[in-house]
Amino acid sequence: MTISPFHTHRKDLDALAAADRRRALAPRTGADFASNDYLALAGSYALGEALAAGLQRGLPAGSGGSRLLRGNHEEHEALEAHAARHYGSEAALFFPTGFAANAALFATLPQRGDLVVHDELIHASAHDGMKLGRAGRVDARHNDAQAFDDIIARWRRGGGSGTPWIAVESLYSMDGDRAPLADLAAVADRHDAVLVVDEAHATGVYGPAGQGLAHDLGRRDNLITLHTCGKALGCEGALLCGPAIVRDFIVNRGRPFIFSTAPSPLTAWLVRQALEIVANEPERAARLHGLIRHAETRLAALGLPASGSQIIPVVIGDNGRTMRIAAALQAAGFDVRGIRPPTVPEGSARLRIAITLNVGPREIDAMTGALATAMAEA
Numbered sequence: 001m002t003i004s005p006f007h008t009h010r011k012d013l014d015a016l017a018a019a020d021r022r023r024a025l026a027p028r029t030g031a032d033f034a035s036n037d038y039l040a041l042a043g044s045y046a047l048g049e050a051l052a053a054g055l056q057r058g059l060p061a062g063s064g065g066s067r068l069l070r071g072n073h074e075e076h077e078a079l080e081a082h083a084a085r086h087y088g089s090e091a092a093l094f095f096p097t098g099f100a101a102n103a104a105l106f107a108t109l110p111q112r113g114d115l116v117v118h119d120e121l122i123h124a125s126a127h128d129g130m131k132l133g134r135a136g137r138v139d140a141r142h143n144d145a146q147a148f149d150d151i152i153a154r155w156r157r158g159g160g161s162g163t164p165w166i167a168v169e170s171l172y173s174m175d176g177d178r179a180p181l182a183d184l185a186a187v188a189d190r191h192d193a194v195l196v197v198d199e200a201h202a203t204g205v206y207g208p209a210g211q212g213l214a215h216d217l218g219r220r221d222n223l224i225t226l227h228t229c230g231k232a233l234g235c236e237g238a239l240l241c242g243p244a245i246v247r248d249f250i251v252n253r254g255r256p257f258i259f260s261t262a263p264s265p266l267t268a269w270l271v272r273q274a275l276e277i278v279a280n281e282p283e284r285a286a287r288l289h290g291l292i293r294h295a296e297t298r299l300a301a302l303g304l305p306a307s308g309s310q311i312i313p314v315v316i317g318d319n320g321r322t323m324r325i326a327a328a329l330q331a332a333g334f335d336v337r338g339i340r341p342p343t344v345p346e347g348s349a350r351l352r353i354a355i356t357l358n359v360g361p362r363e364i365d366a367m368t369g370a371l372a373t374a375m376a377e378a
């Protein structure tokens with residue numbers, strides 16, 4: 001028999017299994033402690049109604065082409081104008097996903113001779129964008145503004161003459177902690193750098209009208225923010241916000257933007273409605289913050305630390321034990337997922353408990369009770 005053309009893939013999967021790292025798609029069951037649907041908008045009546053209204057207006061399901069060709073629809077532009085006003089930026093550009101937006105941003109904007117200094121915990125999509133780009137890249141210690149400053153200063157002393165880029169998340173997706181944005185903005189100003197803030201997990205949840213954590217920095221010529229629409233906004237897609245030149249440059253040079261079918265005009269409409277809902281109904285975020293405090297109290301009783309946000313990591317360390325605890329919780333009716341390397345650093349496998357409005361205090365109480373049992377038994 002000939003050798004399977006997939007024998008190396010098989011070996012790789014076997015090695016992942018041996019390290020308790022092989023993944024498989026699992027259906028969604030049980031109370032939601034795993035999604036990023038923080039404000040419970042994804043399945044909400046409000047967004048369902050907005051969808052029906054969009055259909056009634058005759059919006060097409062598909063865009064029919066890329067933005068630079070026939071795919072550009074007035075709903076894309078209406079959303080971008082709305083988003084720029086909402087997030088306080090000069091311009092915005094809509095992408096089908098946050099991954100595509102980060103890929104386009106980091107592959108396109110930093111130029112040869114520039115240096116991207118990124119937090120060591122930055123999302124995979126930023127890494128993949130950087131790999132496609134031409135600038136140098138180096139990681140800085142997590143949330144250490146001084147480390148960013150030192151790296152850029154050293155690079156300058158060594159003859160670096162391009163633009164430094166500082167890439168961070170405002171709220172880290174697997175740790176739930178916040179970046180020191182004011183300090184990082186000061187570093188950016190000191191070094192004529194651009195600060196790129198991925199607000200994926202802060203959008204809709206933080207800021208007076210859900211504008212995120214970077215909103216406090218005000219409009220700046222050297223600030224770019226990314227607001228994904230598939231998490232608290234309950235839809236999909238992403239809005240890249242910043243100076244008009246950034247939008248114009250990506251429209252002209254950003255291959256993931258140029259050579260890709262534009263998102264559905266219906267989605268663009270839905271996202272605009274989601275932004276309105278979040279801005280007009282601040283009680284949703286307020287309720288979530290109340291639930292977060294409730295969960296923190298229950299977890300503290302188990303000796304588990306809070307992260308200060310809706311993303312609460314319970315670091316277990318061992319991959320197998322993490323997945324056994326997650327499986328026990330799932331069997332008890334709670335959808336808590338285990339997160340293993342390479343999504344998180346080696347040796348820091350964890351349960352990522354997400355608090356959303358899809359659950360209430362009673363489910364949180366029951367889940368933390370089951371967690372105590374599962375941790376004792378695993």
Ligand SMILES: Cc1ncc(COP(=O)(O)O)c(C=O)c1O
Binds near residue numbers: 201230
């Ligand atoms: C910090 C961060 N950035 C970007 C993305 C990608 O966004 P999307 O899911 O819209 O592709 C994610 C998704 O998990 C994320 O957590």
